[in-house]
Amino acid sequence: MDLRGKKVLVTGASRGIGKATALALAQEGADVAVNYVSNAKSASEVAEQIKAMGSKTLLSQADVGDRQQVEAMFRSIQQEWGGLDVLVNNAGGRCDGSLLELDEPAWQRALEVHLLGTARCCRLALPAMIERKEGVIVNIGSVAGLRGVKGIAAYATVKAAVMHLTRCLAMEVSQDNVRVNCVAPGIIDTDFHAVTPAEAKRHAIDNRIMLHRLGKPEEVAQAVVSLVKNDYITGEVLVVDGGLTMRIA
Numbered sequence: 001m002d003l004r005g006k007k008v009l010v011t012g013a014s015r016g017i018g019k020a021t022a023l024a025l026a027q028e029g030a031d032v033a034v035n036y037v038s039n040a041k042s043a044s045e046v047a048e049q050i051k052a053m054g055s056k057t058l059l060s061q062a063d064v065g066d067r068q069q070v071e072a073m074f075r076s077i078q079q080e081w082g083g084l085d086v087l088v089n090n091a092g093g094r095c096d097g098s099l100l101e102l103d104e105p106a107w108q109r110a111l112e113v114h115l116l117g118t119a120r121c122c123r124l125a126l127p128a129m130i131e132r133k134e135g136v137i138v139n140i141g142s143v144a145g146l147r148g149v150k151g152i153a154a155y156a157t158v159k160a161a162v163m164h165l166t167r168c169l170a171m172e173v174s175q176d177n178v179r180v181n182c183v184a185p186g187i188i189d190t191d192f193h194a195v196t197p198a199e200a201k202r203h204a205i206d207n208r209i210m211l212h213r214l215g216k217p218e219e220v221a222q223a224v225v226s227l228v229k230n231d232y233i234t235g236e237v238l239v240v241d242g243g244l245t246m247r248i249a
């Protein structure tokens, strides 16, 4: 897909991976709607950067874990832009805790934000894509959804579900020339890991990540851009983890 003039929504674009992705897509000439949940100042700064690149932008406040807010966001995008060509489902935060530690509201929240948030944005974006017979969705999964991980049962489980939703949806919409892919990041240096103890990050860098450093949000963004641009990739989960999950010993 040639991104010039294409209409894109990146959820959770005020910071981290979403911000880097929104800017990378704008760099390719796309008009990018910036979704955020609470950080209006950061979101406005991203929107200003997009405008400075010569692209159009919209600021879209909505909690992707709330169906009504997401519906309102899509109504306003529909009014302003008449639908989307590209959707990047990135929004979401941590939901730490083992199965025994997490209560049901915490599980519900993880499901609402990561899995249903992704599914409902897809449902609302797809009709325009199907009508135009062109569209791309990229979901942000996680390597935590590829392997068992101790202490983040809900997060790892919903991310595994996001990756499987990607494959199922890719099959459902391929006849309409809509592609659905996923990027599974490893440990990326964003606010998401601000609460990760320094010694845990050091241990990962020294012993687990083959490239011996954390990833940069821009490196995940480049993977998203390549999945959007390459017209012959669908149903794929692209791991961007510096070799974190490749080793067996």
Ligand SMILES: NC(=O)c1ccc[n+]([C@@H]2O[C@H](COP(=O)([O-])OP(=O)(O)OC[C@H]3O[C@@H](n4cnc5c(N)ncnc54)[C@H](OP(=O)(O)O)[C@@H]3O)[C@@H](O)[C@H]2O)c1
Residues within 6 Å of the ligand: 011, 012, 013, 014, 015, 016, 017, 018, 035, 036, 037, 038, 039, 040, 042, 062, 063, 064, 065, 090, 091, 092, 093, 113, 140, 141, 142, 143, 184, 185, 186, 187, 188, 189, 190, 191, 192, 193
């Ligand atoms: N960093 C990593 O190592 C890593 C690894 C694997 C996967 N991921 C995934 O990558 C995605 C982005 O992570 P990140 O590291 O960039 O995190 P981040 O720096 O903490 O940024 C999170 C972004 O998501 C937005 N957000 C959070 N909850 C939201 C909600 N309910 N509705 C709408 N927006 C919401 C935040 O908006 P506000 O600014 O308004 O709060 C912010 O823009 C997440 O899905 C995360 O699970 C991250």
